[in-house]
Amino acid sequence: MPAWSEPQDLKTWVKRGFSLRGSVLLLAVFAILISEMRFSWVEMLVGRYLAVTNSYRPESGNVWEQGRLKEVATQTLEKMAIRQLTAQREARQATSLAQLIEGLSASQGTMISASQFKTLYSQVPAAVARKLFSPYFILRISAEKSWERVYLEREDGQVGIYLLDNGNNVLGSAMLNDQQLTASGTQPSVLTGSLDDQPEFAGRIYAANRFFAALGTLSPEIQRGVLSRPDAVLAAEGTPSRVGISDEVNADMIRIGIEMDTPQGPRILLFMGQEWAVWQVRSLLEPQTSKPRAGQGSQPIQSGGDR
Numbered sequence: 001m002p003a004w005s006e007p008q009d010l011k012t013w014v015k016r017g018f019s020l021r022g023s024v025l026l027l028a029v030f031a032i033l034i035s036e037m038r039f040s041w042v043e044m045l046v047g048r049y050l051a052v053t054n055s056y057r058p059e060s061g062n063v064w065e066q067g068r069l070k071e072v073a074t075q076t077l078e079k080m081a082i083r084q085l086t087a088q089r090e091a092r093q094a095t096s097l098a099q100l101i102e103g104l105s106a107s108q109g110t111m112i113s114a115s116q117f118k119t120l121y122s123q124v125p126a127a128v129a130r131k132l133f134s135p136y137f138i139l140r141i142s143a144e145k146s147w148e149r150v151y152l153e154r155e156d157g158q159v160g161i162y163l164l165d166n167g168n169n170v171l172g173s174a175m176l177n178d179q180q181l182t183a184s185g186t187q188p189s190v191l192t193g194s195l196d197d198q199p200e201f202a203g204r205i206y207a208a209n210r211f212f213a214a215l216g217t218l219s220p221e222i223q224r225g226v227l228s229r230p231d232a233v234l235a236a237e238g239t240p241s242r243v244g245i246s247d248e249v250n251a252d253m254i255r256i257g258i259e260m261d262t263p264q265g266p267r268i269l270l271f272m273g274q275e276w277a278v279w280q281v282r283s284l285l286e287p288q289t290s291k292p293r294a295g296q297g298s299q300p301i302q303s304g305g306d307r
Helices: 010-017 020-039 041-056 062-093 097-102 114-123 126-132 135-143 178-183 208-216 220-226 230-235 275-285
Strands: 110-113 147-155 158-165 170-176 190-192 205-207 239-250 253-262 265-274
Touching (some): 020 041, 097 114, 135 170, 208 220, 208 275, 230 265, 265 275
Antiparallel strands (some): 110 147, 205 239
């Protein structure tokens, strides 16, 4: 008897195809197809198999690479968003231009409101503020109600400040260089060692109690001109022992060094004072000191300081 799967002619093939065995096989195939279309059980079985064996397969190929790149991109975006939110929060909480600029990163600027910048600008020493923007220019654009925000960013070691209107058009801009950053107190300047190690203070080093006693007899305006950030001295570790005054004038500013006694040894806090105000203190400490002429630095006095 020939095999069922080997019909000899078309009539036999049709007869056997519609037999009970053939009908059961056909119905079974249709049942499998319909159940797959209805319940997708094949996909689920394949998916579960792949999920169970995923850790044993090598991560190679375009699918795995695209998934890895997507995960890395997502994590990078999350970090950027967190940094941006943190920078904006710190900028809004800044209480001085120094604190605001110290928080700037090299790759990301920050935006603040015009009202906040006006408050910070008013606290900057007058000599430095005039080199940024004219106060009359600030008053004019404020009165015109066109000034909305300020954008700050680091550029090649400098800080760019841009005054923007509500359409992000630049109303005015300025750059703070290293010298001006130091003068405005935006760069923390701390040196290890004593004032004797700094030649610029030679002959102009005074006992701290004598210096601050002389400063205390002057008007508040002169005191601010000499030391615009006394809070930085109060917050520093240690106690002041000596004060040195430089003989160099940069942009109408003179460097002042305050030597602090700390458990780790002497350290020097560097500040910038306005020349006209520093001269007032020196005239009390050294009555023989002559007033500097306009555009020139104070003449060094080799024997007037305290040791």
